[in-house]
Amino acid sequence: MMSKLGVFDVSVRYGKVPALTDVTLHLEEGERVFISGPNGAGKSSLLGAISGAVATTHGRIEMDGHLLTGRAPEAIARLGLSMVPEGREIFGSLTVSENLRVGTGLRRDRGAVEGDIEEIFEAFPILGERRHASAGALSGGQQQMLAIGRALMTNPKLMMVDEPSLGLAPKIVDQVYDTLVQLQEERGLTLLIVEQSSTRAARVGGRMILLRGGSVVGDGDAAAFAEKDLLSEAYFGQSKAQPKKEAAQ
Amino acid sequence: MTSLAQLFFDAASLGGIYAMAALGIALIFGVMNLVNFAHGEYIAFCVFALIVPSTEAVAVMFLGKAPAFLLIPVLLGLGAGAAVASEYVVFRHMRKATPVAMMISSFALGFVIQNALLAVYGGRPKAISLWPDLNTPVGVLGAQVPLLQLIVVLTTLLVVCALALLLKKTRLGLEMRAAAENFTMARLLGVRANVVITGAFALSGALAAAVALIMATQTGVADVRMGGQIMLVAFIATVIGGLGSLPGAVAAGFLIGGASVLLQAFLPLEVRPFRDAFLYTLVIACLLLRPQGLFAASSAKPRI
Ligand SMILES: Nc1ncnc2c1ncn2[C@@H]1O[C@H](COP(=O)(O)OP(=O)(O)O)[C@@H](O)[C@H]1O
Numbered sequence: 084m085m086s087k088l089g090v091f092d093v094s095v096r097y098g099k100v101p102a103l104t105d106v107t108l109h110l111e112e113g114e115r116v117f118i119s120g121p122n123g124a125g126k127s128s129l130l131g132a133i134s135g136a137v138a139t140t141h142g143r144i145e146m147d148g149h150l151l152t153g154r155a156p157e158a159i160a161r162l163g164l165s166m167v168p169e170g171r172e173i174f175g176s177l178t179v180s181e182n183l184r185v186g187t188g189l190r191r192d193r194g195a196v197e198g199d200i201e202e203i204f205e206a207f208p209i210l211g212e213r214r215h216a217s218a219g220a221l222s223g224g225q226q227q228m229l230a231i232g233r234a235l236m237t238n239p240k241l242m243m244v245d246e247p248s249l250g251l252a253p254k255i256v257d258q259v260y261d262t263l264v265q266l267q268e269e270r271g272l273t274l275l276i277v278e279q280s281s282t283r284a285a286r287v288g289g290r291m292i293l294l295r296g297g298s299v300v301g302d303g304d305a306a307a308f309a310e311k312d313l314l315s316e317a318y319f320g321q322s323k324a325q326p327k328k329e330a331a332q
Numbered sequence: 333m334t335s336l337a338q339l340f341f342d343a344a345s346l347g348g349i350y351a352m353a354a355l356g357i358a359l360i361f362g363v364m365n366l367v368n369f370a371h372g373e374y375i376a377f378c379v380f381a382l383i384v385p386s387t388e389a390v391a392v393m394f395l396g397k398a399p400a401f402l403l404i405p406v407l408l409g410l411g412a413g414a415a416v417a418s419e420y421v422v423f424r425h426m427r428k429a430t431p432v433a434m435m436i437s438s439f440a441l442g443f444v445i446q447n448a449l450l451a452v453y454g455g456r457p458k459a460i461s462l463w464p465d466l467n468t469p470v471g472v473l474g475a476q477v478p479l480l481q482l483i484v485v486l487t488t489l490l491v492v493c494a495l496a497l498l499l500k501k502t503r504l505g506l507e508m509r510a511a512a513e514n515f516t517m518a519r520l521l522g523v524r525a526n527v528v529i530t531g532a533f534a535l536s537g538a539l540a541a542a543v544a545l546i547m548a549t550q551t552g553v554a555d556v557r558m559g560g561q562i563m564l565v566a567f568i569a570t571v572i573g574g575l576g577s578l579p580g581a582v583a584a585g586f587l588i589g590g591a592s593v594l595l596q597a598f599l600p601l602e603v604r605p606f607r608d609a610f611l612y613t614l615v616i617a618c619l620l621l622r623p624q625g626l627f628a629a630s631s632a633k634p635r636i
């Protein structure tokens with residue numbers, strides 16, 4: 084069977100610095116997969132390569148049988164891929180509601196846009212309250228919600244979320260993941276999430292792929308990784324997979 | 333002694349021209365981080381499109397003969413077309429180039445346009461007469477003001493409002509604002525880079541055509557050098573306003589126009605020929621006080 088997303092032997096380099104080397108991985112339809120690994124492992128570069136924002140130097144990426152490699156980001160978005168980037172990258176000079184509309188230009192069902200915006204406001208009531216406020220004035224957690232809502236407004240089939248927990252209080256992170264899981268169930272989304280904490284990933288549930296030094300070094304149930312990390316933490320005082328982040332949470 | 337009302341209209345109409353030219357530059361800078369030095373040549377190109385191509389000293393009106401309701405849209409379309417064509421031929425191939433490389437190619441493009449005009453129309457300035465009736469004075473607030481000045485002020489307001497509405501209320505406007513702030517993110521959301529950039533060039537070229545119509549009527553001259561002069565002032569206005577900031581470009585355009593008219597009116601007679609030296613001293617002072625411009629642009633993220 085053809086998988087939802089196929090990454091075959093993909094390499095990325097920035098000048099002479101290799102960020103990814105011959106990475107191969109597959110996602111099935113409706114799956115929830117976490118990408119984990121230390122800072123600089125190449126997690127964001129992988130998402131960049133899939134979304135078309137970062138050029139690959141080798142290999143090929145396919146979604147639903149369409150070749151993504153070499154396509155422009157806007158063309159890939161049209162195929163049903165949406166991205167919540169690291170650091171959220173919301174449009175601070177636009178209002179909350181304008182942010183949600185930026186990604187609706189590619190939709191054929193323009194009539195459904197208003198209803199979908201209201202749905203986002205139901206999922207994130209705080210965004211509804213501040214719909215006319217400048218997005219730059221939102222708190223970090225609200226910006227994360229806006230970035231997720233904005234990505235959903237393109238009506239994606241595959242959504243990628245890069246470190247949703249970055250810089251957020253644990254309670255807000257819980258809320259963000261609850262919403263992501265709920266939205267995935269409602270919409271049958273396939274989710275690819277960068278998450279450094281294996282315990283967090285295990286609690287949410289799903290498969291986990293471990294990157295290190297630009298290569299895949301592990302692939303399995305998130306719970307198994309979390310257990311291993313807890314063990315190594317007990318032995319070495321710190322988990323190998325997530326050096327500092329875990330302690331902070 | 334000229335009346336205050338007269339001074340006001342002089343300042344507002346000159347400022348309006350500068351503001352529109354500066355807007356044309358700021359729009360493209362906003363989405364592409366490109367200072368398009370060919371912008372002045374779009375203006376010159378539009379002025380020359382009014383007359384029959386020939387190197388004769390006497391200009392024969394060509395497009396300029398058409399009635400206003402036809403001439404205005406055709407010339408706006410021509411300006412937009414010229415700008416879009418230059419994007420397609422030159423800048424599209426340089427999207428990944430550094431801002432400096434792009435700026436230099438815009439210089440080169442400007443020279444190409446200017447020399448093409450030279451070859452076709454000759455180097456001598458030509459007298460043209462477009463809508464001469466508009467230079468008849470009308471009485472406003474006790475001053476005798478050429479009708480054209482009133483029209484320029486109103487046109488500028490209209491253009492600025494229309495542009496603001498377009499940016500605020502249309503799909504293209506939303507995409508342009510998003511792309512100006514973070515081009516990569518906009519593309520990740522499906523915003524087509526080509527549509528946004530073509531849109532920005534079309535608007536910019538139409539603004540150049542509007543400036544061309546006003547300058548042709550006001551000065552009554554078609555000169556291949558006119559593009560460079562207006563470009564210089566407009567570029568300074570975009571820098572003072574904060575590169576990429578549209579409100580900044582408008583405000584700085586009016587500011588420079590106003591300062592120029594006031595200096596002309598109030599400098600002692602013997603130093604008046606050096607008006608521009610005073611003007612540019614003010615410009616330097618302005619940049620020393622606020623190097624980021626009066627209105628700093630929301631962001632200057634790399635394009636694409
Ligand atoms: N724009 C860039 N230019 C140069 N090097 C980069 C760039 N982005 C990332 N890198 C390098 O590529 C490697 C992988 O980075 P990244 O994909 O951001 O990792 P992660 O998201 O796992 O922290 C790192 O060594 C990083 O320094």
Ligand SMILES: [Mg+2]
Pocket residue numbers: 126127128169
């Ligand atoms: Mg990262």
